[in-house]
Amino acid sequence: xxxxxxxxxxxxxxxxxxxxxxxxxxxxxxxxxxxxxxxxxxxxxxxxxxxxxxxxxxxxxxxxxxxxxxxxxxxxxxxxxxxxxxxxxxxxxxxxxxxxxxxxxxxxxxxxxxxxxxxxxxxxxxxxxxxxxxxxxxxxxxxxxxxxxxxxxxxxxxxxxxxxxxxxxxxxxxxxxxxxxxxxxxxxxxxxxxxxxxxxxxxxxxxxxxxxxxxxxxxxxxxxxxxxxxxxxxxxxxxxxxxxxxxxxxxxxxxxxxxxxxxxxxxxxxxxxxxxxxxxxxxxxxxxxxxxxxxxxxxxxxxxxxxxxxxxxxxxxxxxxx
Numbered sequence: 074x075x076x077x078x079x080x081x082x083x084x085x086x087x088x089x090x091x092x093x094x095x096x097x098x099x100x101x102x103x104x105x106x107x108x109x110x111x112x113x114x115x116x117x118x119x120x121x122x123x124x125x126x127x128x129x130x131x132x133x134x135x136x137x138x139x140x141x142x143x144x145x146x147x148x149x150x151x152x153x154x155x156x157x158x159x160x161x162x163x164x165x166x167x168x169x170x171x172x173x174x175x176x177x178x179x180x181x182x183x184x185x186x187x188x189x190x191x192x193x194x195x196x197x198x199x200x201x202x203x204x205x206x207x208x209x210x211x212x213x214x215x216x217x218x219x220x221x222x223x224x225x226x227x228x229x230x231x232x233x234x235x236x237x238x239x240x241x242x243x244x245x246x247x248x249x250x251x252x253x254x255x256x257x258x259x260x261x262x263x264x265x266x267x268x269x270x271x272x273x274x275x276x277x278x279x280x281x282x283x284x285x286x287x288x289x290x291x292x293x294x295x296x297x298x299x300x301x302x303x304x305x306x307x308x309x310x311x312x313x314x315x316x317x318x319x320x321x322x323x324x325x326x327x328x329x330x331x332x333x334x335x336x337x338x339x340x341x342x343x344x345x346x347x348x349x350x351x352x353x354x355x356x357x358x359x360x361x362x363x364x365x366x367x368x369x370x371x372x373x374x375x376x377x378x379x380x381x382x383x384x385x386x387x388x389x390x391x392x393x394x395x
Contacts, residue, residue: 075172077387082176085386092187092223094382096352098131098374099191099320103349107131109373112324114300121147123300129373130165136384137165140376142181146210146276155210156182160380172387174380178211184375186215188320188348189272189294190223192367195351196318197270197292198359202227205268207261207281207305209233209242212274212296220270221250230267232258234275262286273297273305284309289362296369298329306330306366311340315363320348324370331368 101107113126122145130137142158149155156178162171174180193201204226206213213231220226229246233239239257246255258264265271265286273282275297282293284307297305311317311334319325326332326342334340348367351357359365 074170075387077172077174077383079175079177079179081387082174082383083179085383085390086183087382088183088187088219088223091183091379091382092190094378095184095187095375096191098378099347099349099372100352101131101349102321102372102374103347103353107374107377108137109321112373116300116302117145120145125300125371127371127373127376129377131374131377131381134377134381135165136162136171136381138162138373138377138380140181140373140380142178144276149210154178160376162380162384172384174383180379180383181371181376182211182215184379185212185296185369185371186219188369188371188375189216189296190219191352192294192318192348192369193220193270193272193292194224195348196294196316196357196359196365196367198290198361198363201269201292203230203267203269204228205230205232205258205264205271206274207232207264207271208274208297209235209238210274213272214242214246216272216274216296217246217255218249220272221253226253226270228254228256230256230258230264232261232264265291270294275305276303277305278302279304280307281305282310283307284313287313287364289364292365292367294367294369295330298333298368299370301328303328304330304333306333308334308337308339310364310366313364314340314366316357316359316365317345318348318351318357318365318367319345320369321372322347324372325368329368329370330366
C-alpha cells in the first residue's frame with residue numbers, strides 16, 4: 074500500500090477535471106449507480122471539533138474510497154489548520170488497500186468548494202456576478218477563489234463573526250483575485266442586499282442569514298451545516314424558496330439546513346430536488362425573481378471522484394517515469 078503525502082497529492086490536481094468528475098459522481102448518484110454508506114459523525118464539544126467518516130463506490134469504478142475528515146475549529150488559534158484527515162483508495166476487485174492519501178483535509182476542502190461551484194452554476198439566475206461569502210475560514214476562501222476563477226464572478230463581499238478575521242480575508246483575497254473588488258461587508262444584512270449568490274461557510278449552530286435579509290432573485294449555497302446541530306439559515310427562507318436543491322436526500326433530511334426547515338414545518342421533503350437530478354436535466358427552471366437554496370452536506374461520491382482522480386494521476390505518472 075502506498076502512502077501519498079499532501080505535496081504529491083496536490084501535484085495531481087486539475088481543478089476543472091476534478092469538477093467534471095464530481096459532476097459525474099452526482100449524476101451517477103442520482104441514477105442510482107453509486108453505493109453511498111450512511112455518514113458516521115463524532116462530536117468533540119470540549120475541543121469544538123468533529124469527525125466525519127464517509128465511503129462510496131461509484132458505478133463500475135475499479136476503486137472505492139473511505140474518507141476520514143476532521144474539523145477542529147479552535148485550531149487556528151493554536152497555529153494549526155481547522156481541517157485534517159485522509160482518504161483510503163481501495164480496490165473494488167480484490168478489496169486490497171492501494172493507497173492512503175494523506176491530504177491533511179485538502180481534498181475534502183477542495184471537493185466541498187467545487188460542489189459549491191456546481192450548485193452555484195446550476196442554481197443562480199442568469200447574469201449573476203456578485204458573490205457574498207459568510208465565513209472567514211478555509212472554505213470561505215476557496216469558495217471565493219473558485220467562484221471567480223471558474224464561474225467568472227466579478228465582485229466579492231465577505232462577512233465574518235470576527236471583524237479581524239474578515240478584514241484579513243478581504244485583504245488576502247484582494248491580492249489573490251486580480252481585478253476583482255473584494256469588500257468587507259459591515260453586516261450580514263448589507264452583504265445579502267448586494268449579493269446575487271450567497272455562500273455560507275461557517276460552523277454556526279444558529280441562523281445567521283435571516284429571511285428578511287434576502288432579496289428576490291438570490292441563490293443561497295449553504296455548505297456549513299454538515300452535521301447534526303448546525304444551522305446557518307433561517308428556516309423561513311425555505312418557505313420563500315421556489316426550489317431547494319440538496320446533495321443527498323437522506324443526509325439533508327437527517328441533518329443540516331433542510332432538516333431544520335422540515336422540523337420547523339417550513340418545507341416538506343417532497344419539494345426537494347437533488348443536485349444530481351438538476352445536472353441530469355441540465356436546468357433548474359427558476360425565474361429571475363425567485364429565491365433558491367442549495368443545501369450541501371457533503372456526499373461521499375465527491376470523495377470517491379477526487380480520490381480516483383488523484384490515484385489515476387499517480388498511476389499515470391508512474392507509468393510515464395523513465
